[in-house]
Amino acid sequence: MGAERALNAAGFVRKVGITFVWGEGRRPWDADFASQNEDGSFPADTEFVWHVERARYDAILVDCARRAGVEIWSEARAARCLRREGRVAGAVVERKGEAVRVSSRMLIDASGLNGFVEEARAARKWLADLKNVASYGYFKNARWPRIYPGHPDKTRTFICSRPEGWFWYIPLGRGLVSVGLVARAAQARRREGREMRELFLAAARRAPELRPLLDGASLVAGMDPSNPERDFFTAADWSYEAGRAAGPGWLACGDAAFFIDPLLSSGVLMA
Ligand SMILES: Cc1cc2nc3c(=O)[nH]c(=O)nc-3n(C[C@H](O)[C@H](O)[C@H](O)COP(=O)(O)OP(=O)(O)OC[C@H]3O[C@@H](n4cnc5c(N)ncnc54)[C@H](O)[C@@H]3O)c2cc1C
Structure with missing residues (x-):
């Protein structure tokens, strides 16, 4: 379908692994798809996947499918x-x-x-044991220090556990990072809308690993084509x-x- 060529041309960030900070020991550890060079960089031919902006990614796939003759x-x-x-x-x-x-x-x-x-x-x-709620948004001007998400050209997903649950920190482009909190549904129950947003932002500020990454960063809208005004999202069940x-x-x-x-x-x- 030519999708791989189109995705390479789209300039999505390449993910080479995951960095975790999990549990009581707060030392970051990596799970990479390949070994790093001695200086911490990755070989040019490292295995990778893409960190995609979903709406752009879907549009590319639809376009490739249409060109290949699929009626959509x-x-x-x-x-x-x-x-x-x-x-x-x-x-x-x-x-x-x-x-x-x-x-x-x-x-x-x-x-x-x-x-x-x-x-x-x-x-x-x-x-029932996995009844969780996610709160998430997209930040501009968030940081990418090598210790957590890696490097702007080859990055990692950064995952850290917190008393509230766990955070993801996924660089999507030089100026854009997806940040989400997955928490137990029982804790989030009866909270919605604005309150969820404030709780999410407060939890991110409390997280010692995230606070410096998000210092000076702000939520951006325009990531959901069906609702371009939205800058904060939730998901459950x-x-x-x-x-x-x-x-x-x-x-x-x-x-x-x-x-x-x-x-x-x-x-x-x-x-
Ligand atoms: C909190 C959270 C965070 C996540 N983070 C990540 C992540 O970082 N990376 C990752 O890879 N995955 C992540 N996932 C998982 C990922 O979102 C899903 O696995 C992925 O979207 C599944 O793709 P899909 O095409 O099967 O379904 P969907 O993406 O849900 O697409 C289904 C499509 O079908 C359409 N549809 C539904 N019913 C009908 C109907 N009756 N008629 C016509 N159209 C219909 C919908 O509108 C939608 O467009 C996350 C999930 C959650 C809940």
Whole structure:
């Protein structure tokens, strides 16, 4: 599809591993995809993945798929499965105020946590022990010291545990870092909107590793194309045990098929 070439050209930051500060010992330790040179830099041919801005990344994939001949309907919603002789045989799609019947030999459910195919949704077991809530935002003017996220050309995800839960710190570009806090849902219960935002910012200020990185940084809007004004986000209820990811005439992929904890930032790669 030419996606790799397009992604290389997009200039996304390259991730070469993860730095953790976890538990009581606050010494940072790394889990890198390759060994560092003696001076702490990485060899030119180090294995890497990209740290992408999701909206830009999705737009690149859509563009590559379209060029490869895929017909893409935006502003459409798959409403229900069509079934024939015990198999999934297509979907009814709501588009421009009409219900369109689309038949398929194999339907791929890539609907994320929503889950489109009922058999897969019904077979999910929700994990009470992992009932978490995430608060997150994107900061401009945040720092990238080598000890934590690495270097602007080859970076690491930085993860640190805190009494409230754990933080991610993911450099996305020279001026942009994604910062999020994953906390127990029980602690965050009954708090929403502005209060969640203030709690998130206060928790980041209390974290000794994050405070100096975020000194002088501020939240930016414009990261969510569906709501360009927003500069703070929350997410909840993403942890489930998958019971079923395929059946006659259908298969699921990504979050529709299985849950992956965001700790290792591997969800999009797996999807
Ligand atoms: C707090 C948190 C932090 C995370 N951090 C990271 C990270 O740092 N790195 C990483 O790689 N992953 C991360 N993940 C995981 C990552 O977000 C998911 O694994 C990834 O988005 C899954 O991709 P997907 O395409 O399967 O689903 P999604 O990204 O959810 O996409 C599904 C799409 O299907 C559409 N859709 C749903 N239902 C329908 C329907 N009926 N008809 C038409 N369209 C429909 C939705 O609108 C959406 O566009 C994180 C997750 C959480 C909860």
